[in-house]
Amino acid sequence: MLGAILALLVLSALFSGSETAITAASRAFITRRVKEGDRRATTLARLQERKDRFLAALLVGNNFVNTTATALASSLLIAWFGEEGVVYASLAMTVVLVIFAEVLPKTYALQRPDATALAAAPLLGGVMRLLGPLGGAVNWLLSHVFRLFGISQVQARRGEEELLGAIELHGTDERGDAEAAAQEERRMLRGVLALDDLTVGDVMTHRARIQALDADAPPEAVLERLLAAPHSRMPLWRRRGEEVLGIVDARAALHALAAARKEGGAPELKRFAAPASFVPEMRPLREQLHAFRAMTPKMALVVDEYGTIRGLVTLEDIVEVVVGQIAQRGEAIIADNDADGIVEVRGDARLREINHALDWDLPEDEASTAGGLAIARARGIPSVGTEITLGRYTLRVLERRGWRIDRLSIGRSEE
Numbered sequence: 567m568l569g570a571i572l573a574l575l576v577l578s579a580l581f582s583g584s585e586t587a588i589t590a591a592s593r594a595f596i597t598r599r600v601k602e603g604d605r606r607a608t609t610l611a612r613l614q615e616r617k618d619r620f621l622a623a624l625l626v627g628n629n630f631v632n633t634t635a636t637a638l639a640s641s642l643l644i645a646w647f648g649e650e651g652v653v654y655a656s657l658a659m660t661v662v663l664v665i666f667a668e669v670l671p672k673t674y675a676l677q678r679p680d681a682t683a684l685a686a687a688p689l690l691g692g693v694m695r696l697l698g699p700l701g702g703a704v705n706w707l708l709s710h711v712f713r714l715f716g717i718s719q720v721q722a723r724r725g726e727e728e729l730l731g732a733i734e735l736h737g738t739d740e741r742g743d744a745e746a747a748a749q750e751e752r753r754m755l756r757g758v759l760a761l762d763d764l765t766v767g768d769v770m771t772h773r774a775r776i777q778a779l780d781a782d783a784p785p786e787a788v789l790e791r792l793l794a795a796p797h798s799r800m801p802l803w804r805r806r807g808e809e810v811l812g813i814v815d816a817r818a819a820l821h822a823l824a825a826a827r828k829e830g831g832a833p834e835l836k837r838f839a840a841p842a843s844f845v846p847e848m849r850p851l852r853e854q855l856h857a858f859r860a861m862t863p864k865m866a867l868v869v870d871e872y873g874t875i876r877g878l879v880t881l882e883d884i885v886e887v888v889v890g891q892i893a894q895r896g897e898a899i900i901a902d903n904d905a906d907g908i909v910e911v912r913g914d915a916r917l918r919e920i921n922h923a924l925d926w927d928l929p930e931d932e933a934s935t936a937g938g939l940a941i942a943r944a945r946g947i948p949s950v951g952t953e954i955t956l957g958r959y960t961l962r963v964l965e966r967r968g969w970r971i972d973r974l975s976i977g978r979s980e981e
Contacts, residue, residue: 583671623701812839913937
């Protein structure tokens, strides 16, 4: 009987450690080992797909061996000490089960979750084959009990939340240059995840800021526009976008202007224009990123549900979500904080880019730009010098052109 009790305690320890190991094991590790052909990892991957049923089966087995071991110990100690043996058995089995069948194996499994899960894979597969139907019955019973009390079981999608948590922990123990590098890596990883949440409308250049060529403008005006613009490609349209003729390569347009000057005529820029692509403003960024892979040029005009042009999006706009703002000729990058912790930004600077560049958390749900946020919080068009407080942040309007806010300063107080 002592041998049976010892065997049951060993089984209990294996069940407890295996439960902790498969819960804490890295999915990335298991997936990599599956691709390498590890049969134990394949078993673990199948078990993780039905983790609810598997854990129920494992708990049934664990409680069965614990109860049986306690019953056998009680029977043995009653034979030795009489009725007092029940008390001795309860005390002894509580100590033994807690220390050797719960705390010890679970602590070991937490320290080496991947290796422990792989080692326990054959046992776990056998438990699932033997007790899996019983675990399924337990889950079925639980679902009806929950329904009886009006509780709905929701299968939460935790993958992205777990990944975000891992990203926030990345590099937190680094110092100096390594800490700064880890901070930038965290920003980039968050940007990759944001591709599924953001739409084309969130990153597009607004129509008011589009630098385009007017097909009806004189050659001198077109030349001046080309020389002043920092872009290699520009839309060609008439009547401010009411009629889009295509996307013009700046170099080809300059060659056409030079040739037209020699011949004394006006260039026909439409001949050098590539067909324009149009995308809805609600398209997810990940879809547009895949679309750009097959598009030339990597530029598209953004339209709303009524077919009206809302803005323009390029491949660079999507890349900036991941790597941060990319400086261009004639475009000021977001400045570093001055001695007082204040930074100046343009009114049309995107809050997402400011947060990304400075690791801030300005609210992005009320407006997409700094000027828009100031207008939203002021509930009107604030005048120059107006200060707006948003928690730790203070916005101050520095320059306004008509009804548009051109420049602001933003300061953040230390907590």
